Amino acid sequence: MNTLTIFRREVEQYFTTPFAWLIAAAVLLLTGLLFNQNLSQAARGATIVDPAFIPSVFSFALVFFAPLLTMRLLAEERREGTMELLLTSPVDEGSIVLGKFLGAWFYFTLLLALTLVYQIILLSISQPDIGHSLCAYIGIWLYGGATLAVGTLFSALTENQIVSAFLSMIALMLLWLGDSVGQVIANLEVARFVRTLTLQGHYSTSFAAGLFRGEDVAFYAGIIVVLLFLTMRLVASNRWR
Amino acid sequence: MNNRPIVITRSRVAQFGSIVGGAALLIGIIGFIWQGSLTSFVIVTLAVGVAGLGLWAVLNPQEFTGFITGRQVRYGTVTLFSTLLLIGIVALVYTQLQRSTVTLDMTQNQRFSLSTETLGVLRRVTRDIQITGFYTSRNLTTRELDDQFFRLYEDATDGRIRRVYIDPEENPAQASRFGVQQDAQVYISYLNTDGTEVDFNTLARVPRSGAQERDMTDAISRLLIAGTVKIYFEQSLGERDPLDTTSEGLSGIHNGVQESGLVTAALNLAGLAASGGDIPADAATVIFARPLRGLSEAEIGVIDRYLQRGGALLLMADVLYTDDAFLGESDLFNQYLWERYGIRALDAVVVDTASSGTTALDVVSAAVYTDNDIGARLAPDEGISTLFRVARAVDVNIDSAPPNIANGRVIMSSPLSFGETNLATLGATNQFTFDEGQDLPGPLTTVVWSFHQQTQAKIVLVGDSDFATNGLALSPQGNGILFTDSVAWLTNLSERIQFSPQAFSANLPLIFVSQQQLDLITFVTIILLPGATIVSGLAIWARRMRQ
Amino acid sequence: MIEVKGLTKRYGDRLAVDHLSFTAKPGEVLGLLGPNGAGKTTTMRMLTGYLPPTEGSASIAGYDILEDSMEARRRVGYLPERVPLYPDMTVRGYVTFWARLRGIRSPRKHVNAALERVHLMDRQNQLVRNLSKGLRQRLGLAQALVHNPAVIILDEPTIGIDPQQVIEVRESVRALGKEHTVLFSTHILSEAEHVCDRVLIINKGRVIAQGKPADLRRQMEPKTQLYVVVGGASGKAARQLLSAIPGVLAVERDGDGYSLTVEGDRDLRGEVSSHVMQAGYTLLEIRQATTSLEDIFLEIVGKSR
Ligand SMILES: Nc1ncnc2c1ncn2[C@@H]1O[C@H](COP(=O)(O)OP(=O)(O)O)[C@@H](O)[C@H]1O
Numbered sequence A: 001m002n003t004l005t006i007f008r009r010e011v012e013q014y015f016t017t018p019f020a021w022l023i024a025a026a027v028l029l030l031t032g033l034l035f036n037q038n039l040s041q042a043a044r045g046a047t048i049v050d051p052a053f054i055p056s057v058f059s060f061a062l063v064f065f066a067p068l069l070t071m072r073l074l075a076e077e078r079r080e081g082t083m084e085l086l087l088t089s090p091v092d093e094g095s096i097v098l099g100k101f102l103g104a105w106f107y108f109t110l111l112l113a114l115t116l117v118y119q120i121i122l123l124s125i126s127q128p129d130i131g132h133s134l135c136a137y138i139g140i141w142l143y144g145g146a147t148l149a150v151g152t153l154f155s156a157l158t159e160n161q162i163v164s165a166f167l168s169m170i171a172l173m174l175l176w177l178g179d180s181v182g183q184v185i186a187n188l189e190v191a192r193f194v195r196t197l198t199l200q201g202h203y204s205t206s207f208a209a210g211l212f213r214g215e216d217v218a219f220y221a222g223i224i225v226v227l228l229f230l231t232m233r234l235v236a237s238n239r240w241r
Numbered sequence B: 001m002n003n004r005p006i007v008i009t010r011s012r013v014a015q016f017g018s019i020v021g022g023a024a025l026l027i028g029i030i031g032f033i034w035q036g037s038l039t040s041f042v043i044v045t046l047a048v049g050v051a052g053l054g055l056w057a058v059l060n061p062q063e064f065t066g067f068i069t070g071r072q073v074r075y076g077t078v079t080l081f082s083t084l085l086l087i088g089i090v091a092l093v094y095t096q097l098q099r100s101t102v103t104l105d106m107t108q109n110q111r112f113s114l115s116t117e118t119l120g121v122l123r124r125v126t127r128d129i130q131i132t133g134f135y136t137s138r139n140l141t142t143r144e145l146d147d148q149f150f151r152l153y154e155d156a157t158d159g160r161i162r163r164v165y166i167d168p169e170e171n172p173a174q175a176s177r178f179g180v181q182q183d184a185q186v187y188i189s190y191l192n193t194d195g196t197e198v199d200f201n202t203l204a205r206v207p208r209s210g211a212q213e214r215d216m217t218d219a220i221s222r223l224l225i226a227g228t229v230k231i232y233f234e235q236s237l238g239e240r241d242p243l244d245t246t247s248e249g250l251s252g253i254h255n256g257v258q259e260s261g262l263v264t265a266a267l268n269l270a271g272l273a274a275s276g277g278d279i280p281a282d283a284a285t286v287i288f289a290r291p292l293r294g295l296s297e298a299e300i301g302v303i304d305r306y307l308q309r310g311g312a313l314l315l316m317a318d319v320l321y322t323d324d325a326f327l328g329e330s331d332l333f334n335q336y337l338w339e340r341y342g343i344r345a346l347d348a349v350v351v352d353t354a355s356s357g358t359t360a361l362d363v364v365s366a367a368v369y370t371d372n373d374i375g376a377r378l379a380p381d382e383g384i385s386t387l388f389r390v391a392r393a394v395d396v397n398i399d400s401a402p403p404n405i406a407n408g409r410v411i412m413s414s415p416l417s418f419g420e421t422n423l424a425t426l427g428a429t430n431q432f433t434f435d436e437g438q439d440l441p442g443p444l445t446t447v448v449w450s451f452h453q454q455t456q457a458k459i460v461l462v463g464d465s466d467f468a469t470n471g472l473a474l475s476p477q478g479n480g481i482l483f484t485d486s487v488a489w490l491t492n493l494s495e496r497i498q499f500s501p502q503a504f505s506a507n508l509p510l511i512f513v514s515q516q517q518l519d520l521i522t523f524v525t526i527i528l529l530p531g532a533t534i535v536s537g538l539a540i541w542a543r544r545m546r547q
Numbered sequence C: 001m002i003e004v005k006g007l008t009k010r011y012g013d014r015l016a017v018d019h020l021s022f023t024a025k026p027g028e029v030l031g032l033l034g035p036n037g038a039g040k041t042t043t044m045r046m047l048t049g050y051l052p053p054t055e056g057s058a059s060i061a062g063y064d065i066l067e068d069s070m071e072a073r074r075r076v077g078y079l080p081e082r083v084p085l086y087p088d089m090t091v092r093g094y095v096t097f098w099a100r101l102r103g104i105r106s107p108r109k110h111v112n113a114a115l116e117r118v119h120l121m122d123r124q125n126q127l128v129r130n131l132s133k134g135l136r137q138r139l140g141l142a143q144a145l146v147h148n149p150a151v152i153i154l155d156e157p158t159i160g161i162d163p164q165q166v167i168e169v170r171e172s173v174r175a176l177g178k179e180h181t182v183l184f185s186t187h188i189l190s191e192a193e194h195v196c197d198r199v200l201i202i203n204k205g206r207v208i209a210q211g212k213p214a215d216l217r218r219q220m221e222p223k224t225q226l227y228v229v230v231g232g233a234s235g236k237a238a239r240q241l242l243s244a245i246p247g248v249l250a251v252e253r254d255g256d257g258y259s260l261t262v263e264g265d266r267d268l269r270g271e272v273s274s275h276v277m278q279a280g281y282t283l284l285e286i287r288q289a290t291t292s293l294e295d296i297f298l299e300i301v302g303k304s305r
């Protein structure tokens, strides 16, 4: 109930401030440019249109995009002093964190849904592998949730939005670097283990290839749950520090 | 004045003890988790940790108890432990899901699902098989993708097929044992009876082409029939030597046959005929690689008994300029083949006046019949053709075939070729002209097959033997394919590994789009959509600002 | 309604609130009066559950702020020192949001009532960012009372707004006191005098005086001061003369003259002048210093320093 109230305020905030719209436009422009490039290449017969193309663009873009979405979530509340009111209202910290996180995820979901337009275009001019695309979209949706959870955590760590965004970008960059782990770590088994701890390690060779695996869902869901729990404790730490 | 430092030292020491102790305890615990056992390093750090905290407790008991029972510590530890518990639960769920392979293949061409054909093959796996992949860490993603796929084999066989990955750089000794030449090579083999070590006699490299499933399933099928299919090379009639490594020898195809998991052996037909023996029952195919003489009646009898049992022959009949040539026109065996199987060799050399080779005697396949598997991969228009150096024309009686016989052509020469029948002149002077009425008009058949529907006997007759030698077997490509697919058909290998073609078709999404459409798409996606987003955002914002 | 026992807050080595104890009865406006840094905000933050006390306990409407934090919070409306706002919400949206979070399922009526109360009804659709400072303060008030809480805690609600609006806010607080228990902090004495039923004067985290504003005044009255400058007498003679006057409790040298502490609220000016005349000296100046609560406050705070 309280979660829903906070969620609704969060979503309203996204739609009534120009910031969120500008981000949406930027994302559409970026994906649109890449899509057109890919499409004209494919039309000339050089490549095919990868069914996971748009989601895979997101897999990198989210490193920068998720912190922008989440940097204000808790940092702003603290700076504006509204956190004091939230914490003195009969609302548990879990609802606050969850409502805010879900708001950001919802916004991301809508944005992702907007890019389905490219899929519709493809559908009208060829026979794309819809199942494969759907799988990649599900994957990037969960992946996005995990990156937003990382951003939420860092938003709770500091009052300064810029610092929060910067820190979560660094963290996400490290988490993202899954596919290049092998270039750095020579030992295959270690590299493999490290890769299973990265975001890409559960996307690029499964969801993006059209394979839906339970363990990948568990990974992203696990990241979300653990990080939101930590965020919640962090917010609650006000009360007992 | 001298007393003061001593008093301070007491609480300082306590503080020092608390910091060092806490840090050491933390390092010790992390070390324990990292190394997984109580190494001496872990024990020492833990001991230092306990000692430090003990020092703190003794020297400043008030602060110590205050800290232990304080709210911070209570909430902090609760947070720490519940986070660890949560991570533990997530890890547990994760590994459970991973182990039980909860997956869903969402690709259209079912890239991550095994076809029923493959599952059929896997059902016959009774011995432990190991897929050994050699990947460096640089090829991590390839490995992960391959692993997704190999895992299907492991799951489908309840672990009878297992996956092992070796880093060739970490383990160069193993890599050279397997003969690894490049990154991401995959091998398949049986395990030894004790189930620990790879049985190197059965080791085969899995090719890496576009059709991943066919490559792997092929390899497994070959492994399954390994040791069960035996190929005999006839050796008593002056044939080419399967162990000869010169360009005239057959060592290449001989090794290839072995690498495919087939067993090879030599056959002494003359000896069998003399002793009244029989061709061994395990002979899946007998290869006659250019016998130099005609067969005796006794020898034909041995062959006939073999064919009656459902035997298979690969006959390579070259042009020979001797009187007692193998399959000469009046040769008994040639007559036997014509009467019983509707195929025979002709005493004519194929001369291709339009040959793309160095002389008109280089006969390139011009027409290929695909009603039999032998010809399936030999389409000349795909650039895969065979090259026979001095080819002999062969004949097939399709219209009035002997009873129970199905037969046909595989390869024919070009329409501009003819069959020079004057072998004596050709052999002596290497000259040929088309003599109306004497020579055979083209196109001419160079490879035929015959199948007895009741006895299941199979024969392939090739009017050449050079194509299988080390000099020509691999180049052009078609020569090797002709040999391989002939053996595959004769031994029924191709029936054992049978795929429906669409099971592996890549089915790439084709794009039909005009430049106009492309321009429209560009406009919509790059200008209209982002533009509309900005405009509606600004509109909403402006309206709100006025409130 | 509010019961505080030995409440203590330590920020590291700094003691912000030092064993504070007090109670506030229903329908009472209790003032927390103290200079900046006295610990008013810290006290309120502990009461609302935002900060944990280092020691001591407190309860709101019978619910312990630590053990039954949720229940206690349900019964509190809180306006922090700096009004926390969401600038991109409308006035109505803002109040509705907080009403929902305080557990009101269909907040329409509550929101209307609250907006009426702070006279923001006609601005309900305006954006918060476009409100003036005083209106924002009133909006903060609306948020604190929208769920009709038993206890309303207001942290210096009149700070930084213009005088007209200060009066309005004071009126609102007084009105609130009729139905709610109000804890109200300020560093302005006259404000406490006007608004509160009872005042706690705190400094450095400790209560140094408490009572009704009138009581506090009375407590102070024995210490009424009279300033006298006597001409023609030596210091010792003057002191002797002045001390002998009945009703004078103490004599202190103060600049050119003497400061007399007088018993009760008696006016001794006549007696002092006649005594001086009788002794043959001249009375150069006599002046009575009526003390206001302001003086009490300053004195108390000064002493506790
Ligand atoms: N978060 C904090 N950390 C450290 N000291 C603080 C903190 N908040 C307040 N203080 C100190 O505690 C004392 C009381 O502050 P506060 O309660 O804000 O006083 P008031 O509200 O009466 O002005 C002050 O000396 C202040 O410096």
Ligand SMILES: [Mg+2]
Binding pocket: C037, C040, C041, C042, C081, C156
């Ligand atoms: Mg304050």
